[in-house]
Amino acid sequence: xxxxxxxxxxxxxxxxxxxxxxxxxxxxxxxxxxxxxxxxxxxxxxxxxxxxxxxxxxxxxxxxxxxxxxxxxxxxxxxxxxxxxxxxxxxxxxxxxxxxxxxxxxxxxxxxxxxxxxxxxxxxxxxxxxxxxxxxxxxxxxxxxxxxxxxxxxxxxxxxxxxxxxxxxxxxxxxxxxxxxxxxxxxxxxxxxxxxxxxxxxxxxxxxxxxxxxxxxxxxxxxxxxxxxxxxxxxxxxxxxxxxxxxxxxxxxxxxxxxxxxxxxxxxxxxxx
Amino acid sequence: xxxxxxxxxxxxxxxxxxxxxxxxxxxxxxxxxxxxxxxxxxxxxxxxxxxxxxxxxxxxxxxxxxxxxxxxxxxxxxxxxxxxxxxxxxxxxxxxxxxxxxxxxxxxxxxxxxxxxxxxxxxxxxxxxxxxxxxxxxxxxxxxxxxxxxxxxxxxxxxxxxxxxxxxxxxxxxxxxxxxxxxxxxxxxxxxxxxxxxxxxxxxxxxxxxxxxxxxxxxxxxxxxxxxxxxxxxxxxxxxxxxxxxxxxxxxxxxxxxxxxxxxxxxxxxxxxxxxxxxxxxxxxxxxxxxxxxxxxxxxxxxxxxxxxxxxxxxxxxxxxxxxxxxxxxxxxxxxxxxxxxxxxxxxxxxxxxxxxxxxxxxxxxxxxxxxxxxxxxxxxxxxxxxxxxxxxxxxxxxxxxxxxxxxxxxxxxxxxxxxxxxxxxxxxxxxxxxxxxxxxxxxxxxxxx
Numbered sequence: 001x002x003x004x005x006x007x008x009x010x011x012x013x014x015x016x017x018x019x020x021x022x023x024x025x026x027x028x029x030x031x032x033x034x035x036x037x038x039x040x041x042x043x044x045x046x047x048x049x050x051x052x053x054x055x056x057x058x059x060x061x062x063x064x065x066x067x068x069x070x071x072x073x074x075x076x077x078x079x080x081x082x083x084x085x086x087x088x089x090x091x092x093x094x095x096x097x098x099x100x101x102x103x104x105x106x107x108x109x110x111x112x113x114x115x116x117x118x119x120x121x122x123x124x125x126x127x128x129x130x131x132x133x134x135x136x137x138x139x140x141x142x143x144x145x146x147x148x149x150x151x152x153x154x155x156x157x158x159x160x161x162x163x164x165x166x167x168x169x170x171x172x173x174x175x176x177x178x179x180x181x182x183x184x185x186x187x188x189x190x191x192x193x194x195x196x197x198x199x200x201x202x203x204x205x206x207x208x209x210x211x212x213x214x215x216x217x218x219x220x221x222x223x224x225x226x227x228x229x230x231x232x233x234x235x236x237x238x239x240x241x242x243x244x245x246x247x248x249x250x251x252x253x254x255x256x257x258x259x260x261x262x263x264x265x266x267x268x269x270x271x272x273x
Numbered sequence: 274x275x276x277x278x279x280x281x282x283x284x285x286x287x288x289x290x291x292x293x294x295x296x297x298x299x300x301x302x303x304x305x306x307x308x309x310x311x312x313x314x315x316x317x318x319x320x321x322x323x324x325x326x327x328x329x330x331x332x333x334x335x336x337x338x339x340x341x342x343x344x345x346x347x348x349x350x351x352x353x354x355x356x357x358x359x360x361x362x363x364x365x366x367x368x369x370x371x372x373x374x375x376x377x378x379x380x381x382x383x384x385x386x387x388x389x390x391x392x393x394x395x396x397x398x399x400x401x402x403x404x405x406x407x408x409x410x411x412x413x414x415x416x417x418x419x420x421x422x423x424x425x426x427x428x429x430x431x432x433x434x435x436x437x438x439x440x441x442x443x444x445x446x447x448x449x450x451x452x453x454x455x456x457x458x459x460x461x462x463x464x465x466x467x468x469x470x471x472x473x474x475x476x477x478x479x480x481x482x483x484x485x486x487x488x489x490x491x492x493x494x495x496x497x498x499x500x501x502x503x504x505x506x507x508x509x510x511x512x513x514x515x516x517x518x519x520x521x522x523x524x525x526x527x528x529x530x531x532x533x534x535x536x537x538x539x540x541x542x543x544x545x546x547x548x549x550x551x552x553x554x555x556x557x558x559x560x561x562x563x564x565x566x567x568x569x570x571x572x573x574x575x576x577x578x579x580x581x582x583x584x585x586x587x588x589x590x591x592x593x594x595x596x597x598x599x600x601x602x603x604x605x606x607x608x609x610x611x612x613x614x615x616x617x618x619x620x621x622x623x624x625x626x627x628x629x630x631x632x633x634x635x636x637x638x639x640x641x642x643x644x645x646x647x648x649x650x651x652x653x654x655x656x657x658x659x660x661x662x663x664x665x666x667x668x669x670x671x672x673x674x675x676x677x678x679x680x681x682x683x684x685x686x687x688x689x690x691x692x693x694x695x696x697x698x699x700x701x702x703x704x705x706x707x708x709x710x711x712x713x714x715x716x717x718x719x720x721x722x723x
Contacts (some may be wrong), residue, residue, distance in 0.1 A: 065594040068475045088592040113578045117593030164321040190480040
């Protein structure tokens with residue numbers, strides 16, 4: 001950071017959203033929707049419904065041909081979006097459509113190659129221009145992220161890297177230090193998808209990330225109902241729900257997203273852990 | 274005297290790297306990863322990094338352990354049947370400008386291709402790590418069969434992911450894997466092809482990494498896979514170099530191999546990378562012709578990107594979505610390529626060229642009829658390329674004022690990476706050898722292996 005004037009170091013939108021929830025004595029709710037499923041317009045409408053019914057942050061996924069961290073439900077949804085003609089640049093329309101109507105922090109979740117293809121700097125510029133908060137990067141580790149570190153500094157975007165039950169203490173520290181906004185704790189060794197119970201590993205990952213210096217740690221993978229939200233809200237700063245929302249929009253459209261979000265948000269209040 | 278004779282480096286090549294090599298300041302054989310120039314690396318979910326670290330550590334220790342290298346040598350000799358022969362193909366060479374052509378006979382290995390070199394090495398590493406289960410991806414089934422073979426030999430559970438469409442077309446290879454005790458899981462996600470089989474294997478690995486090793490079949494993927502898979506295949510180049518010196522008293526003028534992910538090629542290339550007088554050629558699958566868009570010529574027409582853990586050339590659209598590849602050869606039908614090949618292309622050390630289905634099948638038939646060897650269709654791409662290289666060498670000799678006989682002094686080695694038994698049905702259909710009413714004709718239309 002040698003040229004301060006060329007470096008926009010805006011406050012983290014994700015951190016602000018999580019801190020607002022914290023000030024209300026609860027964990028933050030983060031809802032995931034794949035862009036363009038079933039259509040760009042419905043993704044925007046569902047994103048607004050998320051924000052209006054209790055979500056503090058919204059994660060918009062870019063459909064990708066090779067989503068190795070996703071289970072069947074999200075794969076099927078993103079494959080459908082691609083088949084319907086979704087283009088990467090439309091993700092900025094989705095982000096702008098939601099941020100122009102709500103106060104929620106809107107992050108983009110993307111596998112790395114679409115960003116590489118557009119150019120890391122250009123992608124970051126357009127995301128910031130659309131009001132986006134930052135990126136969640138499931139297949140980018142800090143070791144390979146020098147371009148993204150520079151671009152996210154330049155445009156004031158959040159860098160949400162993942163930590164896992166398998167992360168060594170050294171990697172945990174390195175990843176926490178590279179992250180901005182929050183750290184995404186993977187609750188289980190596996191891919192996205194609803195699961196009957198939350199892995200006991202999740203609590204350990206959150207504790208390890210906090211111990212490594214992370215101020216905000218949110219838990220994702222396998223969370224689909226208010227009871228699971230409540231369980232995680234007891235120890236994490238935020239709870240991420242994906243697959244259940246994708247099922248909801250697929251089955252019942254925007255209304256189903258609204259009612260599921262309302263239900264999930266009942267689990268956010270911190271109870272006696 | 275030009276020490277290194279290569280075609281003009283590809284656009285955007287790193288001239289300084291070529292210069293460094295020309296000046297002998299650098300050994301291209303020393304390429305431990307994780308990066309090959311700007312390629313390679315680890316573009317992988319954090320969940321798998323610990324497993325990659327463990328694998329790298331185990332591999333590095335094993336390489337330095339005489340007990341491990343002795344185990345590999347013993348398996349290569351008494352199980353795979355190494356060293357594989359180096360056979361001069363005199364009648365075939367008459368069609369290649371009259372140069373001398375030598376075939377590195379990986380087709381004679383147990384299981385019929387070079388694949389066995391890698392699976393034995395990785396299965397031994399799996400045992401060293403205390404893993405009890407291996408998973409693998411396969412396209413047509415060759416790597417799946419090799420993995421099932423190694424797993425049976427070493428008492429490991431084996432699960433093979435294979436595109437549902439490929440399972441149907443390659444029912445006999447599915448049966449082979451099952452005979453060997455493996456479980457084959459049809460993959461119905463995405464495009465249901467090899468790349469989707471890799472995706473599904475990666476998802477399995479994330480969930481089962483405690484007891485499972487991912488036995489990746491080519492010199493691609495995240496570090497340490499490209500350098501490790503190459504290490505197990507370097508025996509091809511080492512043997513070929515010693516054999517050609519013994520048989521002819523000198524190094525070859527050119528070395529040719531086919532490129533899908535590029536494991537057989539990187540194995541033989543490594544024997545010759547530091548010999549400036551040896552020109553090296555990799556032949557990609559040109560499918561219906563690169564101008565048609567239906568091909569697998571990743572380096573020829575792709576752009577750098579990240580897929581399956583490595584930065585490398587990649588067939589992708591303007592959005593960075595992976596494009597499906599096309600080739601008559603299932604083993605070359607992959608939209609990515611190993612990262613070391615991308616580097617060798619950029620610095621101009623290796624020339625990569627496409628060979629169409631039609632050119633490959635002509636060479637396939639020619640080898641059958643001139644040498645009594647049925648090659649894998651993958652290897653036929655290298656043979657077709659060798660014909661072109663031989664004709665170029667002969668033309669150069671003539672242009673230099675030499676007599677016709679001088680072409681006969683030129684030597685080309687072709688890596689015959691596999692045998693063609695698996696391809697008989699495809700070839701019979703291509704050459705219209707089957708009675709239209711025969712059941713074989715119906716089967717061949719589906720791509721089934723006879």
